[in-house]
Amino acid sequence: MKIALLGYGKMGKTIEALAIKRGHTIVLRCDDTSENDLKNADIAIDFSIPEAAFNNISKCLNNNTPIVSGTTGWLDKYNDAVALCKDKDGAFIYASNFSLGVTIFFELNKTLAKMMSNLKEYTIDLEEIHHTQKLDAPSGTAITLAESIIDNHQKYTQWKLDSNAENTVSISAKRLDNVPGTHRIKYVSAVDTLEIKHTAHSREGFALGAIVAAEWLVDKTGVFTMKDVLNIR
Ligand SMILES: NC(=O)C1=CN([C@@H]2O[C@H](COP(=O)(O)OP(=O)(O)OC[C@H]3O[C@@H](n4cnc5c(N)ncnc54)[C@H](OP(=O)(O)O)[C@@H]3O)[C@@H](O)[C@H]2O)C=CC1
């Protein structure tokens, strides 16, 4: 595939290295809003900044270029992106976390929330840890996890950063040097603790997932998730 990279920072560069190893070609590396020619690209992959993502996605959909986006912190416009994709009969996939392990972790979180839903003894504690350059908090992944808990556990109706409020999934966002991304969900009672955790060892897992998603999306039309890519029911 000929790939356009929208965002050529830490993730853009990791994706470039892995894509080349998998036999793909990078035809565009873009770090700004300049008018870029997408016509040579089979697909675009956007890992940019929250303020730029929707614009990048729109450009691709208007240009009939399939688009994979992993940028976090722009989801207030997600429904607009979906509507534009449908209107243009385009191809779009977004994931707050493209790693294959986190796609499975999302399913574990959902199942655990359902199983815990009637157990009043337990309170929840959601923690994410990332590197100090990260612009958004909480992480997109933590928001996805919290929203799934809210959808599947009868007690919780909202999420907030560092909150003691009733019915609230409290998210703690820590920033430490060189942490690629760790997410942990704990259910704590007076007598025990049950926890699930995903630890990324590097950015390669995110990059691999985004490339696998691009390889899968390139000849399709529609709006998809990583569950579609990995055929998870
Ligand atoms: N879904 C997932 O699996 C993952 C998602 N992410 C998310 O991906 C995003 C990028 O992460 P990361 O690579 O670590 O961040 P970086 O800050 O390293 O890279 C972002 C890049 O985007 C560039 N940029 C700024 N404006 C634009 C624009 N208009 N169009 C294109 N590029 C632009 C920046 O350039 P400049 O520095 O010159 O401003 C920078 O090089 C973040 O939102 C992060 O949360 C990260 C890892 C995994």
Ligand SMILES: O=C(O)C1=N[C@H](C(=O)O)C[C@H](O)C1
């Ligand atoms: O900015 C990052 O680095 C990451 N961002 C994503 C997020 O916000 O969830 C995914 C991953 O955890 C790394």
